[in-house]
Amino acid sequence: MKERLSLKLAISAALLASVAGCSTTTETTEVVPGWQPDTTYKVTILHTNDNHGRFWHNRHGEYGMAARKTLIDNLRDDAEAQGAAVLLLSGGDINTGVPESDLQDAEPDFKGMTMIGYDAMALGNHEFDNPLDVLEQQMEWADFPMLSANIYDKATGDRKYQAYQMFERNGLRIAVIGLTTEDTAKIGNPEFIGELDFRDPKEEAKKLIAELEETENPDIIIAATHMGHYEDGRRGINAPGDVALARYLNGGSLDMIVGGHSQEPVCMEGPNMYNKSFKPGDECKPDNQNGTWIVQAHEWGKYVGKADFEFRNGELNLVSYDLIPVNLKKKIKVNGEKKRVFIQNEIPKDKALYDFLKPYQDKGQEQLNVKIAETNGHLQGDRNVVRFQQTNLGRLIAAAHKDRAKADFSVMNSGGVRASIEEGDVTYKDVLTVQPFANMVTYTDMSGAEVLDYLNEVATKPVDSGAYAQFYGISMTVSPDGVSDVVIGGEPLDANKTYRFTVPSYNAAGGDGYPKLTDHPGNVNTGFVDAEVLKDYLEKNSPIDVNKYAPNGEITYK
Secondary structure: OOOOHHHHHHHHHHHHHHHHHHOOOOOOOOOOOOOOOOOEEEEEEEEEOOOOOOOOOOOOOOOOHHHHHHHHHHHHHHHHHOOOEEEEEEOOOOOOOOHHHHOOOOHHHHHHHHHHOOOEEEOOHHHHOOOHHHHHHHHHHOOOOEEOOOEEEOOOOOEOOOOEEEEEEOOEEEEEEEEEOOOHHHHOOHHHHOOEEEOOHHHHHHHHHHHHHHHOOOOEEEEEEEOOOOHHHOOOOOOOOHHHHHHHOOOOOOOEEEOOOOOOEOOEEEOOEEOOOOOOOOOOOOEEEOOEEEEOEOOOOOEEEEEEEEEEOOEEEEEEEEEEEOOOEEEEEEOOEEEEEEOOOOOOOOHHHHHHHHHHHHHHHHHOOOEEEEEOOOEOOOHHHHOOOOOHHHHHHHHHHHHHHOOOEEEEEHHHOOOOEOOEEEEHHHHHHHOOOOOEEEEEEEEHHHHHHHHHHHOOOOOOOOOOEEEEOEEEEEEOOEEEEEEEOOEEOOOOOEEEEEEEHHHHOOHHHOOOOOOOOOEEEEEEEHHHHHHHHHHHHOOEOHHHHOOOOOEEEO
16 A cells, blocks of 8 residues: 555665675664565454443343454464464444443453453543543553543643554554544533543544654554544534545555444445445455545444455555454244344354353342332333323433433333333332333434424324334424424424434334434434433432423323
8 A cells, every 4th residue: 555664764774785785884784674575474453343341242142252252362363373463453432331341340341352362442432431530440451552642631731541552563563543533522421521632533643643654663554443434424413434534644644444433344335335235244345445444343242353464565455354243143934933043153152251251240230230219109111001102201211311412302212111110219120121122322413394304203103102202302282294383492493493302223223113314414323322321310310200200291192
């Protein structure tokens, strides 16, 4: 892709050697490069991203760190046996998503990553879900650098965290820089990030690459980012992502981006076009923008990405790329019944890591039964009620989502409410019984005119179905023909005003027949799991007065 300063040094060395042969001077200085001209060097980059607390396999036996370690150990051993330099990188967001991990500040995840042998990771926005002293503790648990070049300390004006890490592999100097989405400033908790300045990662990357070329003389530069990959740079209201970064830099000045944040397999069908039919086990072609390869391995450790390069005379070329499923399964029919089977051969769990992580899993399970809140009455989530009318629990869940996203109103499908909560003490286990699907909270910014169109479809969903919607922060009259008399924040709906509302990720993707929002430029997946959001809201507002959430004629049906 490019000729680095090392190539110039190699040429200089050859010239110096030639001159030295003709000179009578006995004192000569020979510049020796780390790599030799006209020699091919193999480089393998392994990567994951958006772990979100999934240190343990799910109930179907999919993914999990123990199986991931077995796979990575085998990939690393095979690559090194062929003489390749190997790095294992993460695109960040280790925190938030599974209660067994959340309750323990992701200690099993960071220590598990250390045992797997990660070389570096980007700081993701969810690394700032907790007070900064928790992040500092996590950095101690992690025996690898957690990088971000664009987060500054407001008080000092200096970079808050390590910006890059240099690696020496087989004579090659490899620089890995870290970058974090600017959106952290608006979706993070102000209480925890108030002292931090999240600057434009594009500008910081350009500045840092120039510094590295001057001071570190890298042969290869890789960015571990948590910025999101947006097809053809179409990012909507999100901060610029990996495509925008690659296009902003001088062509080929960055060899590779190992990304995260948008939580997708970056597999392209053609220039600037996703392969929307990609399935686990299929061939995956990564994106290439302005001479930079861009990869992302979906989420949760479901895949390990493997990029094989060849480096020769200062140029790095991609030879092959693969997204390898980690014990993912598919449903097939066996004797007329659906059964889950492994898509590829089952990867055995590494025993040492499994044994290390199991006490954390057991401890997390125990903590699920600890009281988190109390209520002064019954919160109604019974299927035969919540799918027919507005209930205090449906509205409370919607209120929790509204609060987390700082939205104007919230929409909650009743099919996502799976049980009631009884009067008295409430445990995290109760919360997970109510919301077991691990949907993410999303929000969408729309004009009032768009909101009206959306409500005309969603508010008219029939009763006795999971699509029937619970609402909070909004009032309206609903008839078979649509909605009217819409009031948000105490004011009539203004067609020209912009409103923010939440809806679970399942429905944002079109689930329950809801209008699909994921393609809307104003749609944002917060990355927060619904059960975690409800738990946090219950804790902060305990004791819960159930009457506060009781429906009071806000939604009138005709």
